[in-house]
Amino acid sequence: MNIHAQLKVIGALLVERGVLTQEQLESVRRQVGQGEGAVSETADLERVLFEKGVLTEEELLRAYSGHFGMPFRDLKDLEIDVGVAHLIPPQFAGKNQVIAIAKEGDALVVALRDPFNVAVIDELKILTGLDIKPVLTRSRDIGEAIRRSYGMGAETVERLVRDAAAAVRKAAPDEGGAPEDLEEMAKAASIVSFVDQLIAEACQQRATDIHIETYRDRLRVRYRVDGVLRETKTSPDVKKLRPAILSRFKIMASLDIAEKRRPQDGRCQVVVGAQEVDLRLSFFPTLFGEGVSIRLLPRSSGRISLSDLGMSPDDLAKMGSVLARSNGVVLATGPTGCGKSTTLYACLNRINDPAVNIVTLEDPVEYQMDGINQIQINPHVDLTFSHGLRSVLRQDPDVIMVGEIRDVETAQIAVRAALTGHLILSTLHTNDAVASLTRLFDMGVEPYFVADTLRAVVAQRLVRRVCPSCRESYAPGAREKAFWGADRIPEGAQWARGRGCAACQDSGFKGRIGIYEVFVITDAIREALVDRNVSPAALREAARREGMVTLLEDGLAKVNAGITTSQEVVRVVQQEA
Numbered sequence: 001m002n003i004h005a006q007l008k009v010i011g012a013l014l015v016e017r018g019v020l021t022q023e024q025l026e027s028v029r030r031q032v033g034q035g036e037g038a039v040s041e042t043a044d045l046e047r048v049l050f051e052k053g054v055l056t057e058e059e060l061l062r063a064y065s066g067h068f069g070m071p072f073r074d075l076k077d078l079e080i081d082v083g084v085a086h087l088i089p090p091q092f093a094g095k096n097q098v099i100a101i102a103k104e105g106d107a108l109v110v111a112l113r114d115p116f117n118v119a120v121i122d123e124l125k126i127l128t129g130l131d132i133k134p135v136l137t138r139s140r141d142i143g144e145a146i147r148r149s150y151g152m153g154a155e156t157v158e159r160l161v162r163d164a165a166a167a168v169r170k171a172a173p174d175e176g177g178a179p180e181d182l183e184e185m186a187k188a189a190s191i192v193s194f195v196d197q198l199i200a201e202a203c204q205q206r207a208t209d210i211h212i213e214t215y216r217d218r219l220r221v222r223y224r225v226d227g228v229l230r231e232t233k234t235s236p237d238v239k240k241l242r243p244a245i246l247s248r249f250k251i252m253a254s255l256d257i258a259e260k261r262r263p264q265d266g267r268c269q270v271v272v273g274a275q276e277v278d279l280r281l282s283f284f285p286t287l288f289g290e291g292v293s294i295r296l297l298p299r300s301s302g303r304i305s306l307s308d309l310g311m312s313p314d315d316l317a318k319m320g321s322v323l324a325r326s327n328g329v330v331l332a333t334g335p336t337g338c339g340k341s342t343t344l345y346a347c348l349n350r351i352n353d354p355a356v357n358i359v360t361l362e363d364p365v366e367y368q369m370d371g372i373n374q375i376q377i378n379p380h381v382d383l384t385f386s387h388g389l390r391s392v393l394r395q396d397p398d399v400i401m402v403g404e405i406r407d408v409e410t411a412q413i414a415v416r417a418a419l420t421g422h423l424i425l426s427t428l429h430t431n432d433a434v435a436s437l438t439r440l441f442d443m444g445v446e447p448y449f450v451a452d453t454l455r456a457v458v459a460q461r462l463v464r465r466v467c468p469s470c471r472e473s474y475a476p477g478a479r480e481k482a483f484w485g486a487d488r489i490p491e492g493a494q495w496a497r498g499r500g501c502a503a504c505q506d507s508g509f510k511g512r513i514g515i516y517e518v519f520v521i522t523d524a525i526r527e528a529l530v531d532r533n534v535s536p537a538a539l540r541e542a543a544r545r546e547g548m549v550t551l552l553e554d555g556l557a558k559v560n561a562g563i564t565t566s567q568e569v570v571r572v573v574q575q576e577a
Contacts, residue, residue: 014063020055061113061136068115070134075101075111075141076502084108085149087128090235096120099145100128107131113139147201148233182257186247194241195248196270199279199296201232203272205505208296208337214242214289226464226512227337227572230505246283246290253281260290267364275299278364297366304346304367309339310513310563312554314547318456318518323351326398328455329418331405333430339462339514340427341366344401347425348372351399360401361388377403386410393417402426411443418453432551433459433519434540437529451521451529459517461551461572463564464509470501473562480566484556496562513563515555515572522546 014020046060058072065072080101085093087108088100098120102109108130112120115136124132185191198221202210207223214220219239222229238245247257253266264283269276280295306316322330330347332340345367348358352371360369363377363385375392377383385402386409392400393413405411405426414424430436436457440450473494481489498508521529528534528542544550549557555569 014055014060057138061138064115065136068136070115070136073101073111073135073137075099075137075145078145080145080149082149085145087130088124089127090146090150092123092127093146093150096123097139097142097146098124099142099149101135101145103130104133107133109133109135111135111137111142111145113137113142150233150235182243182247183251185244186251186257188244191241191244191248195245195252199270199277200272202296203275203277203298205230206511210294210296211291212242212246212294213291214239214286216288219245224337225505226507226509227462228464228507230507242289246292249281249292249294250283253279255281255283261285278366280364297364299366299368304342304349306343306346306350309343309346309516310558311516311518312549312557315516315518315549315554318520319347319458320350322456322520323347323423325423325455327418327421327423327453329414329424329426329453330455331426331428331436331457333428333433333436333457333459334461335429335431337462338460339512340460341403343458343460343514344425344427345369348399348401351423356398357396358399358401359392359395359397360403361385361392362401362403386413389413389417393422397422399423399425404428405443408443411440411445415445415449415453419449424453430459432540433457433517433548434536434543437539438536447529447531451526454521456521457519459519459551460514461555462512463515463555463558463568463572464507465511465513465563466496466565467498467501467504467508467510469503469510470499470508471496471562472499476566483570484566488556490560493560494562495559495566497565509564509568513558515551515558515569517548517551517554519543519548520546 011020011025015022015025046057050057062072064070078101080099081103084100084103087103088098088110093099096112096117097114098110098112100108101111108124108128110121110124110132112134113136114120115134121132121134124130198210202223205223205225207225208227209224211222211224211229212219213222217239218236219234219242220231221234222231224230250257250264250266252268252270254268255264255266262285266281266283268279268281270279271277276299278297278299280297282293284291284293306319311319322328332343334340341362348360348369352358352369354371358372360372360374361377362374365374365376368374373395375383375388377385377388385404385406389400389402389410390413400417400422402410402414402424403426405414405428414426418424428436428439430439434457436459437450437454440454441447473496476484476489476493476495480495498504498510500506500508504510524546525539525542528539551573552569555564555573556566558564559566559569
């Protein structure tokens with residue numbers, strides 16, 4: 001069927017069903033006639049309809065359903081039997097975008113996207129020896145169902161293992177493969193496609209990290225989503241391609257593909273859709289071969305507001321007052337991946353003004369911010385945090401953000417810069433706000449310097465939000481009230497939890513929000529700091545008297561508001577019941 005015949009069929013059924021007006025149909029016909037948008041196939045014709053905002057994919061499929069007599073099925077929450085799915089080989093399923101979803105006697109129910117492709121139904125009859133009952137579904141649902149049923153890259157793995165087994169064996173280090181053979185395999189189109197698919201899926205799932213780990217009989221791929229690792233299904237044969245996959249990542253990061261005995265670190269940048277993503281890669285040798293950990297850092301415009309992070313109104317007011325000061329040190333603390341850099345970027349946005357000279361020292365630059373001079377740390381040319389900070393101080397800055405205070409020299413330079421009239425923003429790795437003071441003391445910074453320069457410390461964690469698609473309300477029970485204290489839970493409170501659904505991959509959570517402990521250095525705290533023998537417990541008590549809300553208390557406020565769960569707050573803050 002040529003494009004004009006397809007247009008006639010599609011147009012007639014859409015006008016007949018009231019999905020498309022005659023005027024809209026004529027507009028599309030003119031576009032086809034003029035050859036705009038390279039409209040030459042059904043998929044391209046549909047793309048024109050979608051781009052013009054004429055209809056959605058589901059509206060089109062439901063119209064197809066009535067015309068062709070093929071039921072429309074939503075696969076989003078459908079559990080597909082893996083044995084049934086594998087009645088269709090993965091390469092055929094991936095190439096033709098079809099998936100077997102059920103077996104009914106001598107008939108196989110197959111979900112497909114293109115009702116015009118009748119040839120694929122005939123091929124499936126021959127391939128499976130069964131009658132085919134086609135149903136229509138969205139293309140993204142088919143792609144997700146194929147991934148769940150066959151595993152990541154199943155089509156690629158099957159094709160390579162079958163057609164390129166010799167090349168894989170040549171590239172395998174266990175069989176003495178030369179580096180040039182490995183490089184050739186890593187540059188093969190199928191391996192490149194597999195790696196691109198791996199990264200794209202991680203971004204689609206909002207993952208912050210990819211872990212590829214080697215074991216005796218398998219290769220495990222895990223994504224860290226909302227702070228929790230999730231294993232993604234992969235084809236069992238993917239382990240045979242491990243050397244080529246890891247070599248592909250090494251080539252991307254300009255690392256030595258022949259080196260497998262020592263750890264290697266590198267970085268590169270990729271584009272996923274319209275989004276630029278920085279990758280930080282760390283390769284490491286293990287008992288059964290190399291593995292790699294990859295941090296994903298999507299680049300954005302950096303327009304982050306403090307009010308979007310989840311701070312309470314009181315904490316927002318405290319931060320506004322601290323950032324209005326022209327000098328001092330403001331620290332964000334917490335473990336890796338808790339959102340410290342995001343908080344600092346939000347602070348910079350708060351004070352970003354043409355009248356203020358702001359310079360940052362970062363490793364890496366995670367957000368590109370207009371109006372701010374951002375410097376990428378580069379240890380290979382001796383541009384470290386300490387050396388960079390010393391140089392930046394000669395550039396007439398008003399505000400300096402130091403990505404991390406890692407050593408004594410950086411800490412001491414930062415404190416002295418604050419004493420000479422600069423506002424310094426930085427991060428520390430400590431468990432809570434008060435512990436950052438002890439950390440500075442341990443680094444050799446004198447207590448009276450800390451008392452004079454430190455303005456505030458923000459300790460934080462990220463907790464998962466209850467999934468909006470499957471959330472349900474419930475009343476907290478006796479155990480929760482005993483743990484938190486009944487007086488801290490409002491009368492008649494309704495907490496929230498997620499049942500688990502396809503939208504959240506059965507986790508019950510989707511997205512994250514911060515919980516905060518804002519420790520403002522008041523006069524009373526300064527007096528306590530001057531005493532070298534003051535204990536962290538005494539400082540914590542003094543901070544509580546000055547109005548500091550702890551991480552656990554802020555977490556409970558978000559539980560009472562139905563944003564997260566009690567168990568999630570306890571897990572993240574690591575507080576024992």
